[in-house]
Amino acid sequence: MKPSELFRSLRSRNYRLYFTGQTISLIGTWMQRMAVSWLVFRLTHSSLMLGIVSFAGLIPAMLFSPYAGTLSDRHSRYRILLISQIASMMQSGLLAALVLLKYYNMTAIILLSIAQGVINAFDITSRQSLMVDLIDNKEDLPNAIGLNSSMVNLARLLGPAIAGVILSVFGEGICFLIDFLTFIAVIVSLLMMKLNLAPPERKNTSVWQGLKEGYSYLQLVPKVRAAILMLGAAGIFLMSFNTLTPVFAKDVFGGDAETYSWFASITGLGALGSAIYLAGLKPGKDMLKIIGVAGAVFALSVIMFSRVGSLPLALFFIMLSGAGMMAVIAATNTYVQTNVPGHMRGRMISYYAMAFQGALPVGSLLTGVVAHHIGAPRTVLFQGLAGLLCVIIFIWGIRRSRRRQAEQLQPAYSETIV
Template structure:
């Protein structure tokens, strides 16, 4: 351990504790810039798509193309994450994402772009994301030398990824209104450079290839058995699947709401998309300040209720400032569901299974979303965007109630399936409001 990473005499707060690791600071700083640029591209891509055809179905197809690779490729990416050098693999993916954004910018600048080409670029970006996301989640653990600092690092990483939804769409909306879509795409290409520089500057990384001889089929099979053998784990993943499929409708149909119902332009669209980032940042700060996973289960349930109720409330509003406020609240709740589940899963997972379990998490959060995008676009096309959001809110409320009802059972199952000698903590305790959950010790074998 370097002097830069040495433990201070007093236990620091979770945020300071994670940021004392030099490699994590490099990665977090680069990600903050790059993820902001990526959200600028998402914002510009959705707006350009709707401007070209005014079809919510095509909007859904663009979102579908960007998300469906995760559903099919995340398990493979999880095995790769446990086999390959994570730093070098992420570095390669960053270069591909940079070239994709630069090429898209050039085509839009030359006015040689149509909706189907946008779908194709969305697919390329989706393939990169399918491999990069589980790698990035697992890579965070390689960047902190002290396992006690891992929850803070995960929360900071989640806050950066989700908090970029504030700055990225807001800046993207301003650039759309003043400079155009092509400029947004070029800026995104440039924002990948800080991540590349940070990855190249890292030193003394932890080993991240404990299962180099594992073949794909056995790796995926073992990872699936590991996850499905713990009812609380697959219950969490199932709940996040529901939220991703039926709870993300608003982000898909938002351009139609802004232009056709509110009669505003890309600046308000950027503000509305960014409003969810305000809540995400606050939720990320809240999670980063927590010292244990104690009580996260019940908080995830509460977040699901707030998220579903917030979407139903949104459908009754017409004033932009009230819509922005509700979107901020739902952004907080959504971040708490996704990042809270991430923290709980990463806290209990065995190191040799980390990449595969996080690939299932990626499938639950991102891989199932394309089906929701198609559902959202279709409902909005025939019944209106607000009807699509209403359906989402109802499903999220029902799912939250079911997950809350299962909590006592999940605790009993966790205690039954996880013997103490394994060295893992029962996830059921993380879902209790009365038990302090210690962090697991790393496997020394």
């Protein structure tokens, strides 16, 4: 594929602005995530506390995403996104101030994590559902989603690498300060956009009625529902194993903050390769098949990561896990966005976000609790096995659904021939 085809969605000015601003901002975001986990583990040396802080930062997505999705279908998605970015900047500034002033208070860290989780619930639904409006040629939407995933994982590759150096030399506070400053880029890029958005459809029904409509619609589209449920299962059993990477870095492999940054960066490298592959796919690819294959790769690599005693092998398998994880996330996003009508997009994206970031805190908390009792390696092994079982059920369910669909079409085809 020609490079011009791989980056074809960047021909849209608004998406180009969005892509540039988000890339800079997300590097800071990944630096903050690294620094928060390392700060908590450095202060408490507790797997349980890592799980609690991760749970606090992610559980609001499960609680607020459906509401946020309904809101984005009824109000300006652009305005919601702009407000959420400004709020995220304020949260990062407060976190930076606390740490730079050496006010190491776990309650404050947990409360700020909860605040960021609430903001993210509105940010994700508005950002994902707005993306189609940033593209001039709607056929470029799958490419834009793939490039968006590439951007996230480029940031995931660079952010932890930079954070590893800064954590070792300057400490966590500078990471938080840099994250605060990077929000300037995304806010400026949003203000520079020239959007011609149709006014959202006004309805007399309540937001809660809109939530009910979204749930009812989800029951009518079993394949969309299956894809979202698979993403949720991956969040609970597979993605949450990253909660324990500080434990593996320090206690299993005898490393430090730099070792921890290797885990995050190499995961980002695998995810970046996967995202670039998906961005280059031609329209019409079977996204459900990609979800199944990627889920199997993800689960098997997590199992192998839990069993190896060599750091190079661990890095190899965690890179594969990043590739599998990103393919599941991006393929699910593409399938949902290309198989639901516009008036339902915000609500379906909210269920996607709830599965992606809502199931993850449950998994993170369970991971921390279980690891506290049986250790990190055994916990990750059980997570991989549970994830593999979910993948097998997903593949079986999709094949069964397709067989039923083919059987229903066969009589009609036979009658046409006769």
